[in-house]
Amino acid sequence: MLVLFSAWSQQRSADSFVSVKGHQFYLQKRPYYFSGANYWYGSFLSLLQDRKKGIERLRRELDFLQSNGVNNLRILAAVEGGGPINGVQRVQPAFQTAAGIFNQKVLEGLDVLLFEMGKRKMKAVLFLSNNWEWSGGFLQYLQWEHLIEDSVFRRKLSWDEQRDYTSRFYSCTACMENYQKQLQQILGRTNTITHQTYINDPAIMAWEIANEPRPMRPAANTAYARWIKTTTALIKQLDKNHLVTLGHEGTMATDGDQKLYQQIHAIPGVDYLTIHIWPKNWGWIINEDLPGSINGILNKTNRYIDEHVQIAAQLGKPLVIEEFGLPRDSMLFSAGSTTVNRDIYYSAIIAHWRKSLAEKGVIAGFNFWAFGGIARPIEEQVFWKAGDDYMGDPPMEEQGLNSVFDSDISSWDIITATPSVPPVQ
Numbered sequence: 153m154l155v156l157f158s159a160w161s162q163q164r165s166a167d168s169f170v171s172v173k174g175h176q177f178y179l180q181k182r183p184y185y186f187s188g189a190n191y192w193y194g195s196f197l198s199l200l201q202d203r204k205k206g207i208e209r210l211r212r213e214l215d216f217l218q219s220n221g222v223n224n225l226r227i228l229a230a231v232e233g234g235g236p237i238n239g240v241q242r243v244q245p246a247f248q249t250a251a252g253i254f255n256q257k258v259l260e261g262l263d264v265l266l267f268e269m270g271k272r273k274m275k276a277v278l279f280l281s282n283n284w285e286w287s288g289g290f291l292q293y294l295q296w297e298h299l300i301e302d303s304v305f306r307r308k309l310s311w312d313e314q315r316d317y318t319s320r321f322y323s324c325t326a327c328m329e330n331y332q333k334q335l336q337q338i339l340g341r342t343n344t345i346t347h348q349t350y351i352n353d354p355a356i357m358a359w360e361i362a363n364e365p366r367p368m369r370p371a372a373n374t375a376y377a378r379w380i381k382t383t384t385a386l387i388k389q390l391d392k393n394h395l396v397t398l399g400h401e402g403t404m405a406t407d408g409d410q411k412l413y414q415q416i417h418a419i420p421g422v423d424y425l426t427i428h429i430w431p432k433n434w435g436w437i438i439n440e441d442l443p444g445s446i447n448g449i450l451n452k453t454n455r456y457i458d459e460h461v462q463i464a465a466q467l468g469k470p471l472v473i474e475e476f477g478l479p480r481d482s483m484l485f486s487a488g489s490t491t492v493n494r495d496i497y498y499s500a501i502i503a504h505w506r507k508s509l510a511e512k513g514v515i516a517g518f519n520f521w522a523f524g525g526i527a528r529p530i531e532e533q534v535f536w537k538a539g540d541d542y543m544g545d546p547p548m549e550e551q552g553l554n555s556v557f558d559s560d561i562s563s564w565d566i567i568t569a570t571p572s573v574p575p576v577q
Contacts, residue, residue: 166393167179167180167181168180168354169354169357170357170358170394170395172395172423172470174468175464175465175468175469175470175514175516176470176516177470177516177517183512184516185505185508185509185516186223186224186516186517186518187221187222187223187505187517187518187567188222188223188224188225188226188277188517188518188519189217189222189224189225189226189519189520189556190225190226190474190475190519190521190522190523190544191213191217191226191227192226192228192522192544192546193243193542193543194213194225194227194265195228195229195259195262195264195265196245196261196542197209197261197264197265198210198260198265199245199258199260199261207264209525209526210265210268211268212525212526213523213525213526213558214268214269214272214274215272216525216558217274218272218274220567222523223274224274224275224276224277224357224517224519225269225274225275225276225277226276226277226279226360226474226519227262227265227276227277227278227279228279228282228287228363229247229262229278229279229280230246230247230248230258230280230281230287230334231244231245231246231247231248231258231287231288232248232281232287232288232289232292232293232334233246233248233249233250233288233292233295233296234246234249234288235306236306237285237288237291237292237295237305237306238285238291238307238308239306239307239308239548240286240535240547240548241536241537241538242285242287242547243286243287243542243546244538245258246258246288247259247334247337247338248288248330248334250296251293251297251326251330252330254333254334256337259338260344262278263341263343263345263346266343266350266353266355266356267343267345267346267355270346270353270354270355274355275355275356275357276355276356276357277358277360277519278338278358278359278360279360279363279399280331280334280335280338280359280360280362281331281334281361281362281363282363282364283318283364283366283368284363284364284546285548286546286548287363287546289362290318290321290327290362291305291314291317291318293321293324293327293328293330293331294317294318294320294321294324296326296327296330297324297326297327299317299320299324300317314368315369316368316369318366318368319367319368319369319371319372320372322367322372322375322378322379323372323375328379328382331383332383332386335383335387336390338350339351339359339390340390351390351392351393352393354393356394357394357395358394358396358397358423358424359387359391359394359396359397360396360397360398360399360426361380361383361384361387361396361397361398361399362399363399364400364401364405364428365398365399365400365405366401366405366406370407370409373406373409373412376416377412377415377416380398380416380419381419381421384398384421384422387421388421395424396421396422396423397422397423397424397425397426397472398416398417398422398426399426400413400416400417400426400427400428401426401427401428401475402426402429402456402459402460403459403460404428404434410459410463413460414466414467417463417467417469418467423469423470424469424470424472424516425460425463425467425469425470425471425472426472426473426474427457427471427472427474428473428474428475428476428521429453429456429457429473429475429476430475430476430477431445431452431453431497432477432478432479436448436449436452437449437479440483442478442479442481442482442483442493443492443493446493446496446497449478450497450500453497453500453501454500454504457473457501457504457515461504461513461514461515464514464515465514469514470515470517471514471515471516472516472517472518472519473504473505473515473517473518473519475519475521476497476498476501476518476520476521477494477521477554478493478494478497478498478554479494479554480494480552480553481493481494484552485529485534485550485551485552485553486529486552487524487528487529487557487559487560488559491560491563492562494563495562495566498563498566498567499566501518502518502566502567505517520556520567521554522543522544522545522554522555522556523544523556524543524544524545524552524555524556524557524558525543525544525557526558527541527555527557528541528543528552528557529543529551530551533551534550534551535547535548535549535550535551536551543557544556
């Protein structure tokens, strides 16, 4: 009887993790299709100076998300370094404060978040670094190795400069070693609240090697693919329970190179594909005329999704649309401004997921960008400053640009109207 009970307990524990079989996620032996949000700042809330207030906000926002059918959250796991970078003030606090030096107290914020998510049967996707400057990321690793002069590192880089510098990460051995140290520190952590190791925590669905890792220059493609293969293999070696993905934008991030996108997602250590869709950043909004551009945006978005659905089907792996956003109407940032065009856009993307759910297709989930919670933009202040409330828009973007606040009723009507998925027991 003891042997049978032990085997049953182990199987029940294994079933509490999200797994992949063919082109579908599974949870508790049932297909798992999720409705999700980007909530990158979630682990910061309990680290605020007023810790009680921060935790109250966290609980309130998680309850709100849960009540609206959101059961999957994409979260920033760690920040590298501090101070100005590429012309902006990055988010704080930092976990890796200097090359190979870590402030373990910072991960207590992630402990709280995972504990609260676990109570609500929500799943987390944690990205371990960043291609972009707003959390330190690859530029910070390069600066620590003196591959970027400090004066250049602090000022706003041109796009060509940013591509040139960031692409060097994949050939910088010391940079990649410090990244690996951070990865190992996070995966090796024991939660101070639950006393459970992260690698055994079912509140975590997947590790993501970075937010939007790009080769940046075609000359870096080979080194980039090699880094992905090495990194995913390392995570799989350290953690037998959780899924691994890349945090990739899709072929837009490989300069249209579909072969490279398919190659890196075919790597055995990569469990599923991701895409991000950014009409504003990709020049799909003509002359800032959102209403006049919406039909073109929808056509391009549908083609982009279909392109990657075909690749996922060829690889036999799930696909997640894990970032998509659109500005508020008239390019306004205030929480009271309308979101008619964004709602049209959200409806179109979620329709792809809804169809996939009905047909048990490859699109397994979506995470809209981004939940802004109860925070609100400050009047007559466009960009984030240290001490401001965090919301969905990182510091280099206009605050309120893409955030979905708890007050955006029309948007929540669309998100909440997604077909219900059986709750996790």
